[in-house]
Ligand code: FES
């Protein structure tokens with residue numbers, strides 16, 4: 001292993017600029033003549049707009065323009081990227097989503113008008129002069145309310161019953177038959193709590209229009225600038241690709257929330273064409289709470305049929321998924337193809353049925369958030385399996401082992417469409433149990449009891465599907481785009497290299513990991529490599545970064561393009577060494593001819609390609625630059641084991657996480673330092689979901705957790721240090737053997753935490769606790785427990 | 793509009809501000825020092841931390857006018873000469889204490905102030921100190937490690953920290 005190649009913990013190339021304040025985030029960019037936009041948002045969850053008077057705002061000092069939905073009526077609505085069909089084959093209900101509200105507002109924060117002014121303060125002041133005549137309508141803030149008979153309709157006739165779709169996977173009757181043979185049936189009802197992604201950089205966008213060339217430019221906080229160009233250009237504003245540049249510069253975290261095409265992007269781009277000056281919009285944090293797509297929000301019931309030996313026979317899952325008021329870009333596929341297809345988990349359950357109803361409510365749209373569907377599936381399964389162990393009097397670990405897909409069973413076809421290519425669940429389990437000292441737990445519990453504390457241990461053995469995705473497969477399931485990736489390798493005359501990748505880094509460290517691939521493959525110093533991304537004018541194409549796809553799809557595209565470079569370079573080297581190309585070997589940056597002492601280095605070949613005086617012109621073009629597109633053969637399947645140990649103070653209900661161990665199979669590790677960092681971040685979000693975070697609406701549809709004063713963001717003192725490590729099998733269908741590490745932490749950990757809390761409370765007879773397991777909930781559960789807490 | 797003057801990163805700076813202009817806005821918009829970030833509107837996140845007269849301050853909680861005459865250091869002014877990093881910045885790089893980099897300037901500025909008052913903080917003390925700085929990327933694990941290593945380096949124990 002070279003010091004900067006595959007497997008090395010190379011320090012990040014991007015860190016210097018971030019550490020010295022030289023990052024270039026969207027809000028750091030200013031254009032000559034720039035103006036500022038303030039977006040007026042609905043204070044109501046559901047209301048009819050009778051009229052909007054903008055006269056006073058338009059007349060205010062420094063105001064250039066005020067636009068409302070009527071002004072933008074000619075442009076298309078914000079599109080949804082994935083069509084899902086109902087059980088009966090009919091298409092889902094897909095109501096329009098205007099960039100600025102027309103006729104009605106459907107959630108608190110819905111965009112109503114935009115003020116463009118010489119300064120942000122002037123725009124905001126003028127917005128107060130806009131008079132919107134609303135008639136408030138009854139709202140449905142939660143799914144139960146939306147499904148009640150006679151419930152107010154978010155989209156009137158466009159979505160009767162507030163239903164987006166009623167979808168299923170599997171044959172319910174076939175699974176029912178398994179239940180007839182079951183010795184035991186274990187059932188669970190649970191909620192996957194709604195979360196706000198909260199990347200630390202608020203969303204921002206700058207629109208610009210060049211009258212001279214007719215070109216539009218959008219700077220935006222996006223995980224996928226080409227996808228935004230496609231969606232906004234083709235569907236909303238009808239600007240062809242060659243006249244629209246989208247730049248996503250440094251982006252301060254995304255976690256899914258910056259995948260989607262948002263109305264504000266279309267508004268500033270469109271309005272820049274009207275006012276003929278650049279327009280900047282930056283969200284205030286309270287606006288982010290009201291306008292960034294939220295995550296999770298499922299209510300589920302599940303039944304697991306088990307035979308007398310503890311083997312799983314069949315699983316039935318019924319889930320309601322909140323879509324919010326409008327369909328965000330990937331909202332519809334999250335609770336279906338990224339959720340129900342994961343319900344086999346790491347187990348051999350032979351028959352599975354899932355039914356998912358997607359529901360409209362008067363809340364902010366819900367879409368993918370770190371893990372997207374897989375955390376919901378994992379939470380359901382791992383809670384259910386632990387409950388089954390308790391109900392059957394089996395050991396937590398034994399019941400899992402008994403049902404594991406064995407390491408020699410791959411490729412393994414699940415009953416829910418996916419075919420797993422590799423994995424070894426026993427290996428990750430064993431390592432995690434050792435690291436967490438699972439067997440020493442009873443002694444620690446006894447010691448804690450001596451101090452009056454309730455100690456519990458919880459486990460989750462999970463799997464996820466990422467590296468999204470094979471285009472043909474997702475296309476057949478309703479995706480309205482392909483999910484390949486592109487790469488361009490440009491070798492410069494002196495042998496340095498620029499990689500242009502369609503992946504987008506917003507914390508993942510691509511500038512380092514991808515450079516390691518180049519350093520390894522071409523045998524050149526990592527400092528001679530630059531990774532460029534995030535600009536549709538520089539990068540040929542790209543589908544961006546989400547679903548832990550950057551390395552498994554984007555990295556593979558780079559490897560493919562590097563392969564083409566090496567092929568061509570070998571031919572040039574053969575010419576220089578007067579050898580036949582088949583005899584040329586390339587290793588550690590040097591071309592050699594087997595059996596001779598002839599040698600030429602990569603730099604010489606690069607120079608020859610650009611100064612082709614002595615060159616095989618008959619067979620080769622000059623230059624050394626190659627493109628590749630890579631479409632994966634399958635999803636990748638990271639998995640592993642998370643173990644959490646907690647201590648609860650029965651007097652206050654406060655839970656302290658004592659230990660969090662994660663052993664994950666992420667495939668081949670390119671940079672262990674970065675991989676561990678990704679897992680740490682995921683664990684924090686997973687523990688955050690389990691213990692701290694909850695997005696709450698009151699019955700009228702007001703967001704009551706709309707700031708950092710009310711929404712409990714995890715802080716440093718909420719966590720212990722993490723024990724995170726990897727135990728990998730290689731992905732069987734890509735050249736690097738990589739699987740993906742960005743989401744595993746957030747997927748595997750929530751059930752481990754809740755299982756630990758329930759283990760701590762088990763002796764009191766507490767059987768259920770919902771996320772987030774706050775001190776208040778735990779204290780109440782202890783108070784109403786069937787067995788009183790032992791008196792001191 | 794009133795004018796404010798202050799020393800920023802060792803240089804005398806002045807500019808016209810509205811009375812409502814926050815120090816964070818003055819630093820970012822008037823002085824174009826965009827390393828100081830704004831992550832919230834409730835003084836919770838700490839992305840905006842700078843040093844005012846040597847102490848860490850959330851620059852979104854202070855009016856630009858209140859800093860008139862003050863000595864302000866931002867992330868851009870930390871490294872002493874040329875391209876070198878301050879030992880705390882170096883420790884963040886060595887320990888992978890940053891991912892997206894958005895919280896990072898505030899974390900580093902805050903950490904240096906911690907070490908000033910507590911040269912050898914325990915893990916527990918570091919975690920408590922960071923109560924006012926939110927990071928969504930790192931899970932804090934490597935930030936805590938970075939600060940412990942940065943503190944050691946600032947004490948002159950660089951080798952021991954690595
Ligand atoms: S911007 Fe100052 S604390 Fe968040």
Ligand code: FES
Nearest residue numbers: 891892895927929
């Ligand atoms: S590194 Fe992204 S918020 Fe801290």
